[in-house]
Amino acid sequence: MPDLCQALGRSRGRHIELRPYPLPTPGPLGLWFETPAADLIIFQRETTPLHQDHIVLHEVGHMLADHRGPAVAADQWKALLPGLRAGAIQRALQRCTYDTEEEWEAELVATIVGEWASVLDHVTPTVRNDDLSARRVQAALGDRQGWL
Numbered sequence: 001m002p003d004l005c006q007a008l009g010r011s012r013g014r015h016i017e018l019r020p021y022p023l024p025t026p027g028p029l030g031l032w033f034e035t036p037a038a039d040l041i042i043f044q045r046e047t048t049p050l051h052q053d054h055i056v057l058h059e060v061g062h063m064l065a066d067h068r069g070p071a072v073a074a075d076q077w078k079a080l081l082p083g084l085r086a087g088a089i090q091r092a093l094q095r096c097t098y099d100t101e102e103e104w105e106a107e108l109v110a111t112i113v114g115e116w117a118s119v120l121d122h123v124t125p126t127v128r129n130d131d132l133s134a135r136r137v138q139a140a141l142g143d144r145q146g147w148l
């Protein structure tokens with residue numbers, strides 16, 4: 001997942017930071033904060049790595065679709081953003097329901113990318129990397145095999 005976000009950040013010209021955090025439940029599983037310098041994705045730390053990947057892909061789906069979503073009160077998440085003024089946040093989205101078209105679209109992106117990466121795990125020749133996550137991203141985004 002870090003490789004995917006690094007590549008996406010390069011193409012967007014903005015660094016993407018992934019930050020696991022023990023988000024309170026019930027509540028959002030993931031949040032995306034857009035600042036002038038970078039995008040910050042905060043995701044639930046207290047779940048499986050596979051679920052964490054899906055949460056991050058969901059937020060990436062919002063980025064790719066340029067969703068605006070309903071405003072999220074950044075003050076509510078101050079503890080997650082040390083050193084960042086709430087006023088510096090240009091956009092904030094959180095994932096907790098699927099009842100809007102934007103949430104549905106982001107979820108679809110997460111599902112398609114995740115499933116495609118999973119399928120490629122089984123059909124892609126061996127990639128020189130011991131990290132399963134890195135192999136999946138490389139397979140999904142590699143030449144003539146990916147969804148892009």
Ligand SMILES: [Zn+2]
Nearest residue numbers: 094095103106
């Ligand atoms: Zn969402």
